[in-house]
Amino acid sequence: MSGRGKATTLTDVQYYELCFKVRNQFKSSEQAQYTEVLTINEPVLRNIALYFTELYNELNLRCSSSCTLTGNGCIELCKKQCEYLNKWLHEKEALYTSHGKCDLNKKLWNTYIVKLFDKLTQNGEADGRWCNLNNLTYKGFLPEGWTPDSCKNEKSIEVSASCNNVPGYASEGLSQSHSGSSQLSPASAALDYVLFSVLFFCVFLYNFSPFRYWLNNFTRRIKRTTYNNNEASEELYGSSSSSALPLGNSNIHMAYHSKRS
Numbered sequence: 001m002s003g004r005g006k007a008t009t010l011t012d013v014q015y016y017e018l019c020f021k022v023r024n025q026f027k028s029s030e031q032a033q034y035t036e037v038l039t040i041n042e043p044v045l046r047n048i049a050l051y052f053t054e055l056y057n058e059l060n061l062r063c064s065s066s067c068t069l070t071g072n073g074c075i076e077l078c079k080k081q082c083e084y085l086n087k088w089l090h091e092k093e094a095l096y097t098s099h100g101k102c103d104l105n106k107k108l109w110n111t112y113i114v115k116l117f118d119k120l121t122q123n124g125e126a127d128g129r130w131c132n133l134n135n136l137t138y139k140g141f142l143p144e145g146w147t148p149d150s151c152k153n154e155k156s157i158e159v160s161a162s163c164n165n166v167p168g169y170a171s172e173g174l175s176q177s178h179s180g181s182s183q184l185s186p187a188s189a190a191l192d193y194v195l196f197s198v199l200f201f202c203v204f205l206y207n208f209s210p211f212r213y214w215l216n217n218f219t220r221r222i223k224r225t226t227y228n229n230n231e232a233s234e235e236l237y238g239s240s241s242s243s244a245l246p247l248g249n250s251n252i253h254m255a256y257h258s259k260r261s
Helices: 012-019 043-064 079-096 103-122 172-207 211-260
Strands: none
Touching: 012 043, 012 079, 043 079, 043 103, 079 103
């Protein structure tokens, strides 16, 4: 063990912060592809593989200085690291497989994550395999109806980035939104059809029936009546003005003659 020092001991809080954090960079993306997880369109599983590889390499680096050349004592020296690595994987497995009830996702998990664990531990920097993956035993299960319908499929299906084409994955609000849209669409189409029919009938009635000529005559009569009324008003106003003028003059003349007499 010459040239090797003890691995730095971390507290439980430090282990938690190391394991459960949002990562800013990914230096081990090539290793995450050991099981060819990129060949399937499963975004959640891809991200789990990527995050797991980063976490494993960080813990493996802390263990590498504590193991002997033959691997004796590696498991005991790295017991804490292995415990947190198992906790991290067990949580992700429970979420991804719906507490073991989703057979399709269990198959994918074993193919791309469990085998990735085996590949990484075989090629690790530590002298010997310092951690074994423990089987996850469930003491409770998800409530009835919480296992997605896609788990009944025998093969994985194509998943879009928004996951909106996966049976059973749509949220209740999204389902209600689509339901409301589907209910409004026929009503909207019917209203558009009625409006178009009314508009077409009006155009036809205007161009190809006596209604057009009646409407034109009616409009001309209204214009003519309005014009005549305006002329009559102007004449009445003019006559009133002219008749008022002599009356004023006669009053002046009467006042003038009375003064002279």
